[in-house]
Amino acid sequence: EVQLVESGGGLVQPGGSLRLSCAASGFTFSNYWMSWFRQAPGKGLEWVANIKPDGGEKNYVDSVKGRFTISRDNAKNSLSLQMNSLRAEDSAVYYCARSSGGAFEIWGQGTVVTVSS
Amino acid sequence: DIVMTQSPLSLPVTPGEPASISCRSSQSLLHSNGYNRLGWYLQKAGQSPQLLIYSASNRASGVPDRFSGSGSGTDFTLKISRVEAEDVGVYYCMQALQTPITFGQGTRLEIK
Numbered sequence: 001e002v003q004l005v006e007s008g009g010g011l012v013q014p015g016g017s018l019r020l021s022c023a024a025s026g027f028t029f030s031n032y033w034m035s036w037f038r039q040a041p042g043k044g045l046e047w048v049a050n051i052k053p054d055g056g057e058k059n060y061v062d063s064v065k066g067r068f069t070i071s072r073d074n075a076k077n078s079l080s081l082q083m084n085s086l087r088a089e090d091s092a093v094y095y096c097a098r099s100s101g102g103a104f105e106i107w108g109q110g111t112v113v114t115v116s117s
Numbered sequence: 118d119i120v121m122t123q124s125p126l127s128l129p130v131t132p133g134e135p136a137s138i139s140c141r142s143s144q145s146l147l148h149s150n151g152y153n154r155l156g157w158y159l160q161k162a163g164q165s166p167q168l169l170i171y172s173a174s175n176r177a178s179g180v181p182d183r184f185s186g187s188g189s190g191t192d193f194t195l196k197i198s199r200v201e202a203e204d205v206g207v208y209y210c211m212q213a214l215q216t217p218i219t220f221g222q223g224t225r226l227e228i229k
Contacts (some may be wrong), residue, residue: 035218037166044208045158045166047218059216074191095165102213103171104155110165 002026002106004096009111016086016115022079022096022108030054030074033099036081038092039110048094049081064090086115119143119212123221127162131229136197140210145190146173154214157186157195160223161206169208170195202228226228 006053008020035050049070058070069082077098081096091114098106130136134214137158146153153173158166168177170186173193183198197204205228210221 043210044207044223045160045220047216047220050216050218061217099213101152101172102148103156103168103177103212104158104166104213105168105171107165107167 004098004106006094006096006108006110006111009094009113011114011116012086013117014087014115017082017084018086018113020081020083020094020096020111020113022081024077024079024098027098027106029077034070034072034079035097035099035104036070036079037095037097037107038113039095040089040092043092046092048096050099080090083113084108086113088115093113118217119146119215119219119223121210121212121219123208123210125222126222126224128226129229130197130200130222130226132202133199136200136204136212136226138195138208138226140188140193140195140221142191142193142212146193146212147190153189154212155186155188155193156213157184157209158209159204159206160209162208163196166209179228200226200228 003025005023036048051070067085072078093110095110096108097104122141146155155173157170160166174186185196207223
């Protein structure tokens, strides 16, 4: 079964750090662009970052540039999002997703990040 | 950044009736490969988004044929031929032509 499972969410203080992980299974992970999305409570969907299959290209939304880092380990079928200098506005459900030709056909179940003192 | 604008934002529909959602982009979504990088997603309450339509007009695997997408360039439409109770949720259009990938505001479909 093709599956993405996120983990690593939790409660963190403003200015703190958190590392999210996404475990992929059921497909050849190294063939696909991967992305992180997020959804703040009661809000719409927002793309956060993506990474090329070989990890050689990474893109970020402006609001997280310099604070978040996307990475992947193709040997472990794993995607990560290192989040530093967290702010209250980073509180959201974070989803990883697989894309093909610009279509995001596989999504994880999400992991909740809460930034609060 | 490409701005995506959806309408309406709220859509009450009687079961069995058709429904239509419009999505407009601030610039053309036509990729060099000839396909529009426009997708439609449905997010049901408490669930992850699910892909309905990709490349503006192609139904994703397992999506009922009552869902259809059309349009090209900057104007796109999602149509549901006969709404069913299970279609309730928030519908988003999304452009993936360039980063940052951006979404419309979402259209909340509810059953009358």
